[in-house]
Amino acid sequence: MSPADEAVAWVVVSDSYEIHHQASTYLESLRARDCSPNTERVYAGRLALYLSYCAANGLDWAAPGFIALTRFLHWLVKEPLPPRGRRASATPRHREKSTANHILTTVGEFLKFCIPFGWVEPATAAMLSETKYLSFLPPGYSAGEDEQFRTVETKTIKFRVAIPGYEWLSDEQFGQLVALTVRARDRFLVYLLGTTGMRIGEALGLHRQDMHLLPDSSVLGCQVPGAHVHVRRRMNANGALAKARKPRWIPTDADVASLYSDYVYEREQVPEAAQSEMVFVNLFKDPLGQPMKYPNAKDLFNRLAAKADFAARPHMLRHTAATRWKRNGTPDDVTQDLMGHVSPSSMAPYVHATDADKREAVERLAALRKDRS
Missing domain, CATH: 1.10.150 (DNA polymerase; domain 1)
Structure with missing residues (x-):
């Protein structure tokens, strides 16, 4: 850890503490x-x-x-x-x-x-x-104008594994998760992730100057109309880093501003937090006022998941936001920009079909067959 700015750097050492x-x-x-x-x-x-x-x-x-x-x-x-936690499982x-x-x-x-x-x-x-020629292209993959990208390098040593599914929350589950939060900071974090589609690293890396929640932000030197949040890639003391290198802004609704106001009031009760430029800081455990780190956020979601009795992780809220935008007819290019994706193919994992969607598709086809007969 740097004594100057507390930036963290990692090295690999042997059992005798010799640096590799x-x-x-x-x-x-x-x-x-x-x-x-x-x-x-x-x-x-x-x-x-x-x-x-x-x-x-x-x-x-x-x-x-x-x-x-x-x-x-x-x-x-x-x-x-190795066992994890004080109460390690026998399995x-x-x-x-x-x-x-x-x-x-x-x-x-x-x-x-x-x-x-x-x-x-x-x-x-x-x-x-080893070199492999792609006879069949994956969805969203471009082979290039001259087919120059059909030849790729593939791993020779690996397990064959099934493609994992992507989890997201329904509107009811998202509302339940927000309702289960006890503190204003936690409620604001959960709601912000679920409505803006931010990555957890982007949210934890927000600075107070990024929060433009007034109807008109021109007084702040910003010409973006309406309430919004800026996502910028910068190095932060808590290790939070926006994955996308291109900065973007995300519109927010009135509830974001209201929940942020509640959080600011809660934050002002902790004097140690006054000097931090970060949005999310430690208010309930030492070191007070220091930027909130990912393990703290993960612990929060673990507690909420236990209360709600369903899986809840920060990245699931990113899938939740993207799925809601797609279902409401948001164009792909707009959703891509909101999510901060460089490639349109990156949007594919965020499109989820619900049980109702699949049932409606089958029933619609059955109705068409009935009409024709």
Whole structure:
């Protein structure tokens, strides 16, 4: 942690606290590419896991071999995870196959990064992928004007896993989740995520100057009409970072302004919060007044999910907002801009069919057949 601005940087060390130079240099390159501190943290853990496995099994991490990497992949799902929390479950937990694939992907990227420095032979990284011609294009994928993007690199070592479904909340569930919040800050956060489609990192990275909730913001030097919120990519002390590099603004309704006003009143009761420029800060636990971090938000949603008795995670509210916009006839390009997506194909996972939608489609077809007969 930097003593100057409290920015967090990650390194990989051995059991004897010796810094692993190559892995730490790779993590430094992520910072140079302006990646999220959370991404750096996750990648650091994956590399440490790989290096520990190599050390325990007498493998050269820079030249593990195809068979060794395959065994590492299977070890990832067979090895029980360490107990979590004070009341650990008697049933051991294991990694999902999709998680093992992600870990090996990070290892592959790390090995490729090491090639120009002479730390890894090109053949070692080359065995992790192979060239494949796409005879059939995935939905939303463009092969280019000259079909130049039909040839891609695919992984050679991976589990075959089913495509996971995307979860979202119905209007009733979203309303229930908002109603279950006890504090004004938490209520504002939940409602903001569910109505603007922000990522949790974007919300936690909001500054007070981004909140333009007046009918006219020209006095603030902003010419955007109506109440809205600005989403900007910037480095923050709490590690929150907007994924999209292009800034955008999102219109808000009157309830956002009302809930924000309630939160500001609650915030003013904590003197330590007065100096923070961040919107979401710690008001109920130490360190008071410091920017709210992702673990705090995750803990909030875990408590709300337990009360509501259904799954509730921050990213589900992003799916919820996108689905509501699509159902209400919002054009795809408008929804794409609101969500901060660069590619139209990124919108595909956010379109969900409800039970009612599917029932209506079947009944409509049955009615047409009846009319024709």
